[in-house]
Amino acid sequence: xxxxVRRYGLVMGVCLALFAGALPVYYLFGTGWAxxxxxxxxxxxxxxxxxxxLADPDDPEDHDTRYGxxxx
Numbered sequence: 001x002x003x004x005v006r007r008y009g010l011v012m013g014v015c016l017a018l019f020a021g022a023l024p025v026y027y028l029f030g031t032g033w034a035x036x037x038x039x040x041x042x043x044x045x046x047x048x049x050x051x052x053x054l055a056d057p058d059d060p061e062d063h064d065t066r067y068g069x070x071x072x
Contacts (some may be wrong), residue, residue, distance in 0.1 A: 008052035015044040 018041035026034035 004052050004054065008048050011044055011048035011051060015041045015048065018044070 018037045022034040022037045022041075025037060
């Protein structure tokens with residue numbers, strides 16, 4: 001579980017850094033680079049959610065059998 005949370009936090013941190021960094025980049029390098037940073041940042045939240053929901057094979061908490069065909 002901790003690995004999934006760490007991956008999610010890392011990707012969302014990069015997303016926030018890209019959004020926040022777009023303003024200084026706009027003033028220093030122009031509109032194109034700032035818009036490109038925002039476009040990349042807009043695609044990162046779904047990636048972060050997908051990475052956060054992947055089961056970790058080393059974590060016993062991720063092998064939950066309360067639901068689905070293997071439920072007791």
